[in-house]
Amino acid sequence: MAKQYPKDVRIVYKHFVVHPQQATIPALAACAADKQGKFHQMYEAIWEKGFNAGRNLSQENMDKLAGEVGLNMQKFKADMDGDCKNVIRQDQQQMASVGVGGTPAFFVNGRFLSGARPPEQFKALIDEELKKANDRVGKEGTTASNYYQKWVMEKGKKSL
């Protein structure tokens, strides 16, 4: 989707661990990679060389992938054992507070779309939200940069 809308869509990733025994270690590893600016490289590596390679999501494999991605291993391990636990817990709480109970789950400018859906459904919702945004930007102090804050964070529901 980001490729289809290179100027208009931003995708933000939030951890929501539904299967803790399997997914906690890779979530911590992705978070630790993010702290070195390499979330996407690690995210892709975990799916490609971890999940799709026999679901090898062990700490040993995460260490190996972190090395391949070029992370500072000392910092990687320290972040996995340290702040990343808080990051994941906070993401989890934020998502749960707006009703997320499984993955994948999506919010398009704050509007919920659950589960894996065909691209057309995403496109329809994105187009709808983009039209709204285009109508609002330039009015009442709304800019593209503050659009999410003004129209989603300030006006949106804080919980279910």
Next chain:
Amino acid sequence: MRRLGLLFLSALGLALPGCQRDEPSQLGEKLDLMIKKQEETNNLLRDMAKGGGRGMGAATGGAAAGGDRKRPDPNEVYAVNAVGPSVGPKDAKVTLVEAFDFA
């Protein structure tokens, strides 16, 4: 032939004590390491399951009890925190937040 048999038995006699001495200790070390790792993982999961009734434990429960859980209304706008790793321009007019896990 008998000499060959004796030679084989002698070689076996020399090799077996070596196996008996080394393998169990190596296996023991490996088992200790595996148990330690498992305990670390269990502690980590226990830590993450704490936290005011939410967090991992609640998420697992929520998913399992999906039928009873209240779901977001697709026609409402929810103030979803959009701080986190991202792709796309910061000033994009549409922000898509994806909740994910490696499962």
